[in-house]
Amino acid sequence: MPTIDYRQLYIGGQWEDPAKSETIEVFSPSTEQQIGSVPRGSETDVDAAVAAARRAFDDPDGWSTWSPSRRGDVLERFAAELEARGEETARRVSMQNGMPIWLAQQFEAGFPPLLLRYYSGIMTATPAEDARPGMLGGTALVSRQPVGVVAAITPWNVPQGISFLKIAPALAAGCTMVLKPAEETVLDAFLMAEAALAAGLPAGVLNVIPGGRDLGAYLVAHPGIDKVSFTGSTAAGRAIGETCGRLLRPVTLELGGKSAAIVLDDADLGANIESFFGVTLLNNGQICWLNTRVLAPRSRYAEIVDTVTGLAGSLTIGDPLDPETKIGPLVSSRQRDRVEGYIAKGKKEGRLTTGGGRPKGLDRGWYVEPTVFADMTNSSQVSCEEIFGPVLSVIPYDNESEAIAIANDSNYGLGGTVWSSDVERATAVAHKVRSGTVGVNHYTNDPVAPFGGIKDSGIGRELGPEGLDAFQVYKTIYLPPA
CATH class of the missing domain: 3.40.605.10 (Aldehyde Dehydrogenase; Chain A, domain 1)
Structure with missing residues (x-):
């Protein structure tokens, strides 16, 4: 060409x-x-x-x-x-x-x-x-x-x-x-x-x-x-x-950002899986407001880990010019090295549930598999530092107040989402998240509303x-x- x-x-x-x-x-x-x-x-x-x-x-x-x-x-x-x-x-x-x-x-x-x-x-x-x-x-x-x-x-x-x-x-x-x-x-x-x-x-x-x-x-x-x-x-x-x-x-x-998706105990992620993909792994994980910390209630932790793992593992990886591709390559070899460095740290900090390597069959290009870590704490490097790649941490919480505290325990404050079958309840939680923007069951940078962050x-x-x-x-x- x-x-x-x-x-x-x-x-x-x-x-x-x-x-x-x-x-x-x-x-x-x-x-x-x-x-x-x-x-x-x-x-x-x-x-x-x-x-x-x-x-x-x-x-x-x-x-x-x-x-x-x-x-x-x-x-x-x-x-x-x-x-x-x-x-x-x-x-x-x-x-x-x-x-x-x-x-x-x-x-x-x-x-x-x-x-x-x-x-x-x-x-x-x-x-x-x-x-x-x-x-x-x-x-x-x-x-x-x-x-x-x-x-x-x-x-x-x-x-x-x-x-x-x-x-x-x-x-x-x-x-x-x-x-x-x-x-x-x-x-x-x-x-x-x-x-x-x-x-x-x-x-x-x-x-x-x-x-x-x-x-x-x-x-x-x-x-x-x-x-x-x-x-x-x-x-x-x-x-x-x-x-x-x-x-x-x-x-x-x-x-930058390290936003949290708060999954409440009544959430139906399966019914909103496309929107959930859009806030976690969109653009190969290379968007500043993405919710790369997934906060899940202990009462449903295993189920939500399986849902997030299934989503990440199901995404088509390939040529970005192919309309069927959901995950393309990272922008450069340097960026891939950075992301792979964090994946190596994550393997020591938590439990790898999917991904963690380079996709098979793609010998050329700066590709990284969508990667999910479970059993993570909010203080791990993978959970608190911006990676800018398709890497998610799933962090457990005991109650709604703890979820809000974990979401707010970050140097960043750019994006975030709350997931619930009760929009009114989710909105009340969203008001308590210290961030410039928060979505309820989705996230969209609508031109009519201000976008930006607080803290770092x-x-x-x-x-x-x-x-x-x-x-x-x-x-x-x-x-x-x-």
Whole structure:
């Protein structure tokens, strides 16, 4: 199969030659063969991209000053261009990170246009300012204005879906952006740039510069940046937060997780097995909010262990481009090594019920079998550290209060679920779980509601109107008494 190769970077609304000749080579996690390449961005390229974004933002007749409806017309064209490339976007993501193609069609092809239209609609429907009668005389005019030039740094696991958690609200608000995609998933980012160009996004409104951690650090600290939005590991988030704190620069950090699925004693997992798969092993275990701790009542512990084991053992493992595949490869050999290291620890900490190795018959590719450990404690490394792979711990509890305590006994607080035949009871338990988001008998990042975490899972929120707030600043004008 021919490789997908780019020779230029998307800067200032056009394709520009990079400052250096270095490239990022992209490899298939299922075949281990090279499938493409793009230029590796340099600090000089970041300077050019930030300068282009700054010009676009500061232009007195430019993007930031347009009416929401005028920006909305362009964003609608952008959404349409993304939809026209949806099939290819899903294919590229699946080829790069191992995401099963049916999931890539939902997350990577379908979600970005939805978000562009959602945030465009919010901006169009929201008054530009409101007049507040003063208590001390006069009137206060309060408006929301775009924060400025945004640096967006995104991960490889859901590259387009997560990128548009940032791109859609930022552009709708009137901001301009420099996007640094992860090195593992750059081919989809360049396809997205093609869509932006075809949609007629004004020059400099969106720029794409791929690179590694050092380049990300340079972008975060760049004097031309007004706001940083990052999704990735907690360790990287801490470093970014320190930089932004020193610079007094607004930052949104969507970080790691080790969420718990609380299975109550009246739950019918069999009736909700597809939803349970969706919160535990989706995307090969490579999603930050997945519930990789399964809390089961002792009164039904053996039964629930068998159910979870049966689910993990039944999943079709294979080529991510095959619509029948439920579990594809991990993104890289390094990631597989990391996951296998945790599996080795788990074999010493608990009882392996299924998986634990590489699937037979798949000699190439970075595959790991869905793995379940029973008889685990919440303090074991496999139970308390983020693995980012298809590895579950099933932890017993004696009563509802203990289940809540175990769920809350974590450095993270991003996701979680509660499973019960009684939705009212499950909702009451969900209220007691210390986490930014909790699902009842399922989990869905709905665009209308804020998503984000507490503790080591991050700062700030994406999605919902709150996700738009992150890219706006308030301005007050005090008018004199009439």
